[in-house]
Amino acid sequence: MRAFATCDLLAPAGATAGLYPQPSPPCQQRFRRLAVPPVRAPGNQVPSPPMHRKRTHALHAALGFAAGGALLWLALRNADPGRLWALLTGVDLRFFAPVFLLVMALLALFFWLKAVRWSWLLRPLAPLRTADVFPPLMIGFMCNNILPAHLGEFVRMYVLAAQRGLRNTAVLSTIVLERLLDFLAVVGVFAVTLQFVPLSPELAGLRTVGYAVGAACAALFACFVIFVWRTAWALRAADRTLAAALRLGVGILIFLPAERRRRLRVRLHAKLFGLLEAGVPGLFSLRNLRMFGAMVAITLLLWSLNGLMLYLAVISFAPAQPVPLLAALFLFSVCALGITLPSAPGYIGTTQFCFVIALQPFGVDREIALAGSFYALFLGIVPVTLAGLYYAARLGLKLRTIKEEAA
Template identity: 40%
Template structure:
């Protein structure tokens, strides 16, 4: 209940900030003049985006149990549907539960591949955000400085991933010592982070294959390129004439913005992230808001419907899905 309350407060605050100062007539005009014939393009990009995600997850799982993109897709889409309708990103734990049940793979092992997946996502997103901020024209010098900071963060992320791969036990031991000094952090949180790091080590087996490593890297960058393209198409639909570099900035800010606690579906948060990103490019607040709603709904509705279809096919009810996701989280915290 506390998590849900905090999420609602953050969502309402973000939504209020995103629409503050916008005339309702401006929003109506933006939607009235928009080109919605781009929707098939957005849906096609979305299809390829999730196909690449499934392909990459199959690569991460290959050393554990060879599975095709088609085989992992139901669990993956049920998980992303869960993120859209369940609080606290429980969809991640839901897809762990579904895949583990389907193919008799230990849950901690499946979770390890999800952890590694997120590490590659972070690296790819940081790269796109840094490139967008550094090379986009007419941005203040402070933005350029920020891009250098992002480049350093990316480098540190790569170094961390490499060290984590080579000296797993040492890295986990180092984090355990750091957490022991940070006594103000909740014990459950530190335990959860350490356990996820320990679980993530099991998913590192795929990184010992050059073929799989190359495949995981290119699919990571390809899928986020497509996500940036989706943002660009959504903006062009509302006659917001920006370059792909601006879309990369929106991509990076939004990807990290949705990690904050909010209501399922990240409504309000995405709208604010679009405005924060696009104001530096001279985009009106009304157009940024309208384009963000179009982009979000073009993602939210298909993913949720497909996830619900697979959930129904697997005989998993929504109430049961939430209980199973919470159970997975509780079990992990209790390890």
């Protein structure tokens, strides 16, 4: 641990200090810990990102809006607008109001537990409390609602790294590990629940897909465990495997000159292997068997809470219609996998489409599924965005500055 703590990944860096052009007085003491002073453009402005990065993010945004619009159209195509409006405006407040308060409490618990898990992953880097990482977490999720391409994950990395004097790659490694745990949990639940979903005869073949996905998830989890406890060996094996795969993959590009293929192979190898190495710092928190078990347990609890909130969102508009809990588990796994694709800010369109296709096998009407999806969208956007704006204001951050730094 001592030898690794002195390596470049954990060295303090203040490259992101420009994210804080004029910190508010309560935060100035914390930002003085940054090792490198903020980089200023003329006029005390944050430097503009390179043009190619702007074009890339513009392309991501365009793809996200196009995908979200197409999925929203597919979800609404055969719906009855009158019935959907009646469901949204004719809720029984005697049932809706207490369920809303319960969902808000579950939402607060969900994000607090995410902060707990992130603080555990950050322990090898800094002894941070849950309350220390909660503001950057909420700012990041706020940005996921208003920025395309999941840029909120990079925003929370920038905020925490600059605030605590940590290196970007070290903080990013903990977010990558967090997302990997989430992915394994979601894919595992999807593979299991798919075996019990009442599919039509035409779609029964999807169960085989579920078996294959489950096997792949188990293999990936085994690789993850090996990477945690046999990191050095796993890195060497990954280095050799990656080199062989790139030699084969780039080698088929015979229309490129040999020297250009070699440079491309070297560049891709350095980038991909660098991403793998970036995940090493957060592994120290998982090498304790008790901590590893707690991390898996809290991940499963998080997604169970997510499924329960989606379930409550659906039954809020049809308390008399029986909706099995299995539908909630299948619904959250489909939604979680769906939002990994290019989507509009706030996952508009993607959420509606996932609700419709996930609840259809359980006999839930399209209009009820859509009403629940819009309600879930409201819960995921409004409270989260307001909380993120509140913490951004407390830290003296401006929304325009955050957007420029994320770009």
